[in-house]
Structures are given as structure tokens and as C-alpha cells.
Amino acid sequence: MRAREIAGGIYRIGANITNGDLFEGMWAIPDGVSLNAYIVRGEKTALVDLIRDWDDAPMKIRDQLASISVDVKKIDYLILNHLEPDHTGWLGMFRDLCPGAEILTTVKGAALVKSFYGIEDGVRTVKTGDTLDLGAGKKLVFVEAPNVHWPETMLSYEPSAGVLFSCDAFGSYGSVGAELFDDELSAEGHAFFEKETLRYYANIVAGFSSFVEKAIAKLEGLEINIIAPSHGILWKENPRTIISRYLRYAAYAKGPAEPEVTLVWGSMYGNTEKLVEAATEGLKESAVPVHVFQTPHDDISRILAAAWKSTGLIFGMPTYEYKMFPPMAHVIDELGRKKIFGRKVFRFGSFGWSGGAAKDLAEITAKFNWTFIEQVEFSGCPGSADYELVKTRAKELAGIVKQSALQ
Ligand SMILES: Cc1cc2nc3c(=O)[nH]c(=O)nc-3n(C[C@H](O)[C@H](O)[C@H](O)COP(=O)(O)O)c2cc1C
Ligand SMILES: [Fe+2]
Ligand SMILES: [Fe+2]
Structure with missing residues (x-):
């Protein structure tokens, strides 16, 4: 130089x-x-x-x-x-x-x-x-x-x-x-x-x-x-x-941002992972661009960049020791530190015993001004009804995102 x-x-x-x-x-x-x-x-x-x-x-x-x-x-x-x-x-x-x-x-x-x-x-x-x-x-x-x-x-x-x-x-x-x-x-x-x-x-x-x-x-x-x-x-x-x-x-x-969705997922044994495609299909049918990341594998700096410009956020994660899957808890913590507020949010995930991730996520993000559509939780391996429900919910989110995104 x-x-x-x-x-x-x-x-x-x-x-x-x-x-x-x-x-x-x-x-x-x-x-x-x-x-x-x-x-x-x-x-x-x-x-x-x-x-x-x-x-x-x-x-x-x-x-x-x-x-x-x-x-x-x-x-x-x-x-x-x-x-x-x-x-x-x-x-x-x-x-x-x-x-x-x-x-x-x-x-x-x-x-x-x-x-x-x-x-x-x-x-x-x-x-x-x-x-x-x-x-x-x-x-x-x-x-x-x-x-x-x-x-x-x-x-x-x-x-x-x-x-x-x-x-x-x-x-x-x-x-x-x-x-x-x-x-x-x-x-x-x-x-x-x-x-x-x-x-x-x-x-x-x-x-x-x-x-x-x-x-x-x-x-x-x-x-x-x-x-x-x-x-x-x-x-x-x-x-x-x-x-x-x-x-x-x-x-x-403060949100909204662009008419896009960032989907972050993490899974220990593949049960939650099985529905990632259901969510992306639902978004694709609604023609809303989606940025997909796996945690902890994908770089947090890129997750933040995608989430920053996305009006919609989707999290796929199971329950772990009564709370969120820890790598996802880290992602959520980073989103909060960067003040990624006012987003439209959907979460799905598997649990084995009595769950806990849903409550943990709701509590930790209580001050983020996030609007949740109902979380889809299922015990163990998801069935075809879970697949359809996640797809439907993702489409629902896409509709809200399109309506509320920045012009
Ligand atoms: C270390 C560990 C901790 C877990 N903690 C909980 C828990 O607190 N509550 C619960 O309902 N399930 C718990 N589970 C069960 C998982 O949520 C369940 O196996 C789920 O299907 C995992 O989803 P995945 O295949 O997407 O990783 C735990 C599993 C492991 C391996
Ligand atoms: Fe600098
Ligand atoms: Fe600096």
C-alpha cells in the first residue's frame, strides 16, 4: 500500500x-x-x-x-x-x-x-x-x-x-x-x-x-x-x-428493518433441526429472503449483521437444563447488547422432559420490545403436524414482516 x-x-x-x-x-x-x-x-x-x-x-x-x-x-x-x-x-x-x-x-x-x-x-x-x-x-x-x-x-x-x-x-x-x-x-x-x-x-x-x-x-x-x-x-x-x-x-x-428474516438454529441431536426446512419453506412460499445460521457453528459477527437488517427473527432451539440451548442464549445475549429491538419473532424447538426454553427466551427478551407469534414446541422427534405448524407459523411471520418492514 x-x-x-x-x-x-x-x-x-x-x-x-x-x-x-x-x-x-x-x-x-x-x-x-x-x-x-x-x-x-x-x-x-x-x-x-x-x-x-x-x-x-x-x-x-x-x-x-x-x-x-x-x-x-x-x-x-x-x-x-x-x-x-x-x-x-x-x-x-x-x-x-x-x-x-x-x-x-x-x-x-x-x-x-x-x-x-x-x-x-x-x-x-x-x-x-x-x-x-x-x-x-x-x-x-x-x-x-x-x-x-x-x-x-x-x-x-x-x-x-x-x-x-x-x-x-x-x-x-x-x-x-x-x-x-x-x-x-x-x-x-x-x-x-x-x-x-x-x-x-x-x-x-x-x-x-x-x-x-x-x-x-x-x-x-x-x-x-x-x-x-x-x-x-x-x-x-x-x-x-x-x-x-x-x-x-x-x-x-428500534425496528422494523428490511423485509427479511434471519433464522438461527441450534440442535444437539437433530430433532429441532428437522424443522429448519419447514420454516425456510414457509418463508420461501411468502417470497421473504431468509438468512440461515447454525449456532454455535456460524460466526456471531455475521449473525448480528443479518439480524440487524431483518425485521423478522426465527430461532430454532431445544431446551437444555431447563433453559435455552446455551449457544442460542449467547446469540440472544449478543442481540440484546447490540440493541436489536422491535423485531417480529417466532421460535420452535424440541424438549425431552418438561421444557423451559420458551419461558427462558420470553423472560430474557422481555425488554427487547419483540413481538412473538406463538412458539411451537414438541416433545422429542417432530411429527408431520409439527412440520406443517412450523411452516404455517413461518408464513404468518413472513406476512407480518412484509407488512411492517421499513419502506
Ligand atoms: C444435557 C441435556 C440437557 C437437557 N435438558 C432438558 C431440560 O431441562 N428440559 C427438557 O425438557 N429437556 C431437556 N433435554 C432434552 C432435550 O431438550 C431433548 O433431547 C430435545 O429433543 C433435544 O433437541 P435436539 O435434538 O434438537 O437437540 C436435555 C437434553 C440434554 C442432552
Ligand atoms: Fe477503529
Ligand atoms: Fe473504535
């Missing part, structure tokens, strides 16, 4: 993380993730966001800085929009290399600079509307965007070129190749990043959707020519696309 000038005197530098690690220690990134940082050069030089010492990223960043004749020791300002270590892990070493670079961050950011890195000197706190003049017509204006997705988060805006350095907002998973901008991607590339934007949103940002809406409202009035996030591709042909996409994702939070 090379440094790339994205507007006059503004460069994107970055590294793809492809070493097989999980993002935040838990989310699969089989296609990598990019860490994007930016150089803004006036008479003074600012580095916007940092990187983590991860998969050789510092070496790559240093080479790219050298390629645009930026001496890392002579950077004047380091803008920390967000303190999560994927963007700051290298801060201690950076400070050693360039002790003169003043750090600009929010008040809450400064507290984290101290607690994570023990740095207190040379830190300037900024708030919404504050400006850093870099000379030669270049400026940075700061906009606080708390809780997108950490409390200290801010965005930085360069008015002369209309570049918004949005940090995690408008970001996505996926390594970035030579095609850096939206207008350089093939249709396939767009489809890939759209999918990875949704998965990133569902995993990282979803629980903070009301704050996403507030942050986007603050951008009104800014002339944005380029959106430059800290992960994924940059938007210049149509920056509105990614803003609208994020607004639509944020709207899914």
Missing part, C-alpha cells in the same frame, strides 16, 4: 491487517481491516489518527510517510479523534520518536491518553467548533461525536478541501487495495464493502445508533467533498451514499 494524495496536501496513509487476528479480540476479519490515517500539510503538518502496532503497521506507515517526504520526527500535531487502541496503540512509540508533536483530542480523550499511555504533557483539549490553523490555507475544525462508539470520539473537518476525517463513523471491515475511493471500485468491490460496512456497523456501532443520528445531524451545513474514515474505503463521488447508509442502519435499531 502506498501513501496517496486525496486532495491538495492531504494524504491517506494506512495498513491492512491481514494476520488472522480477530478485531476487538472477537470479530472475524477474514478479509482483513484497514487502519487509515491521514496527513494534512499546511505550513505545519498534522497527522490525523494513528495506528496500532499490529501486523507491521508502524513499519508500513513510516515507509509511506517517507515516500511523501514527511519526517515522522517533525510532525507538528497529532489529532486523536478516538482513543480505541486500533488507532492509538502506537502512541507511546510515536511520542518517543516525535516528542514535539502536540496531541489534540477532546477532554475525555485526554483522560484516556493519560490512562492508556501515561501521557499528560503536550496535550491540548478541543471541543466542537475549535479550529487548528495549519497555515497555507489548511485548517482543521473539530466536531465532537460522543459515543460513536466511545465517549471521547470527535470528527475533524478540513474546510478548504471539504474533507471529513470521520474516524470509525462510516467505516467498514475489509482490506483496501489500490482502489481507495468509491468511484474506483467495481460493482463487486462495492457489494463487498457494502456487506462489510453492515457487518462492521452491526458489530461495532449498532448499540450507539441514536448517537450516530446525533453526530450526522451535526454535519448539516458542512460542505463535504470527501469522507475519509479510519477503516475501509473513502467516499468522494457520492459521500451522501455512506451517510444515507449509516442513517438507514441507525433506523433499524
Whole structure:
């Protein structure tokens, strides 16, 4: 990856993380993730966001800085929009290399600079509307965007070129190749990043959707020519696309979402599994798209992405020790943490003794504002009547989903 000038005197530098690690220690990134940082050069030089010492990223960043004749020791300002270590892990070493670079961050950011890195000197706190003049017509204006997705988060805006350095907002998973901008991607590339934007949103940002809406409202009035996030591709042909996409994702939070259904199933001995097909057939007959996952086999990050955009949720699971099948309890817990509320829900499953999963599911999701249609439970192996009933119920759910989904 090379440094790339994205507007006059503004460069994107970055590294793809492809070493097989999980993002935040838990989310699969089989296609990598990019860490994007930016150089803004006036008479003074600012580095916007940092990187983590991860998969050789510092070496790559240093080479790219050298390629645009930026001496890392002579950077004047380091803008920390967000303190999560994927963007700051290298801060201690950076400070050693360039002790003169003043750090600009929010008040809450400064507290984290101290607690994570023990740095207190040379830190300037900024708030919404504050400006850093870099000379030669270049400026940075700061906009606080708390809780997108950490409390200290801010965005930085360069008015002369209309570049918004949005940090995690408008970001996505996926390594970035030579095609850096939206207008350089093939249709396939767009489809890939759209999918990875949704998965990133569902995993990282979803629980903070009301704050996403507030942050986007603050951008009104800014002339944005380029959106430059800290992960994924940059938007210049149509920056509105990614803003609208994020607004639509944020709207899914309380439900309804798209006219789609996510079906998650888990089964110990195959009895519950026998009715997965009955449910998918019922949905197919109603022409409602369905995303099917098995737990614990399938990756939770993908389950969350599908559930985030689905108005309907179906769970197939048996009872285990008087409660839900434990891997499903984990899925339900994650759906709650990400605030996947206001969904239309159906569950079916086998039991052996006296059941318990139905009650457990109802109790745990009591605050999710989920509307359940009657759960179908059966003892042991399902019969043909159970098959028909699950199919009928799935069709019923499909009808409700179609009626109530977002337009
Ligand atoms: C470890 C274990 C715990 C179970 N706990 C319960 C229970 O608390 N209540 C119940 O009604 N059945 C319980 N069962 C019975 C299962 O729910 C039953 O075997 C069911 O058919 C399993 O569905 P599956 O084939 O889809 O895994 C338990 C089974 C196992 C193996
Ligand atoms: Fe973050
Ligand atoms: Fe990040």
C-alpha cells in the first residue's frame, strides 16, 4: 500500500491487517481491516489518527510517510479523534520518536491518553467548533461525536478541501487495495464493502445508533467533498451514499428493518433441526429472503449483521437444563447488547422432559420490545403436524414482516 494524495496536501496513509487476528479480540476479519490515517500539510503538518502496532503497521506507515517526504520526527500535531487502541496503540512509540508533536483530542480523550499511555504533557483539549490553523490555507475544525462508539470520539473537518476525517463513523471491515475511493471500485468491490460496512456497523456501532443520528445531524451545513474514515474505503463521488447508509442502519435499531428474516438454529441431536426446512419453506412460499445460521457453528459477527437488517427473527432451539440451548442464549445475549429491538419473532424447538426454553427466551427478551407469534414446541422427534405448524407459523411471520418492514 502506498501513501496517496486525496486532495491538495492531504494524504491517506494506512495498513491492512491481514494476520488472522480477530478485531476487538472477537470479530472475524477474514478479509482483513484497514487502519487509515491521514496527513494534512499546511505550513505545519498534522497527522490525523494513528495506528496500532499490529501486523507491521508502524513499519508500513513510516515507509509511506517517507515516500511523501514527511519526517515522522517533525510532525507538528497529532489529532486523536478516538482513543480505541486500533488507532492509538502506537502512541507511546510515536511520542518517543516525535516528542514535539502536540496531541489534540477532546477532554475525555485526554483522560484516556493519560490512562492508556501515561501521557499528560503536550496535550491540548478541543471541543466542537475549535479550529487548528495549519497555515497555507489548511485548517482543521473539530466536531465532537460522543459515543460513536466511545465517549471521547470527535470528527475533524478540513474546510478548504471539504474533507471529513470521520474516524470509525462510516467505516467498514475489509482490506483496501489500490482502489481507495468509491468511484474506483467495481460493482463487486462495492457489494463487498457494502456487506462489510453492515457487518462492521452491526458489530461495532449498532448499540450507539441514536448517537450516530446525533453526530450526522451535526454535519448539516458542512460542505463535504470527501469522507475519509479510519477503516475501509473513502467516499468522494457520492459521500451522501455512506451517510444515507449509516442513517438507514441507525433506523433499524428500534425496528422494523428490511423485509427479511434471519433464522438461527441450534440442535444437539437433530430433532429441532428437522424443522429448519419447514420454516425456510414457509418463508420461501411468502417470497421473504431468509438468512440461515447454525449456532454455535456460524460466526456471531455475521449473525448480528443479518439480524440487524431483518425485521423478522426465527430461532430454532431445544431446551437444555431447563433453559435455552446455551449457544442460542449467547446469540440472544449478543442481540440484546447490540440493541436489536422491535423485531417480529417466532421460535420452535424440541424438549425431552418438561421444557423451559420458551419461558427462558420470553423472560430474557422481555425488554427487547419483540413481538412473538406463538412458539411451537414438541416433545422429542417432530411429527408431520409439527412440520406443517412450523411452516404455517413461518408464513404468518413472513406476512407480518412484509407488512411492517421499513419502506
Ligand atoms: C444435557 C441435556 C440437557 C437437557 N435438558 C432438558 C431440560 O431441562 N428440559 C427438557 O425438557 N429437556 C431437556 N433435554 C432434552 C432435550 O431438550 C431433548 O433431547 C430435545 O429433543 C433435544 O433437541 P435436539 O435434538 O434438537 O437437540 C436435555 C437434553 C440434554 C442432552
Ligand atoms: Fe473504535
Ligand atoms: Fe477503529
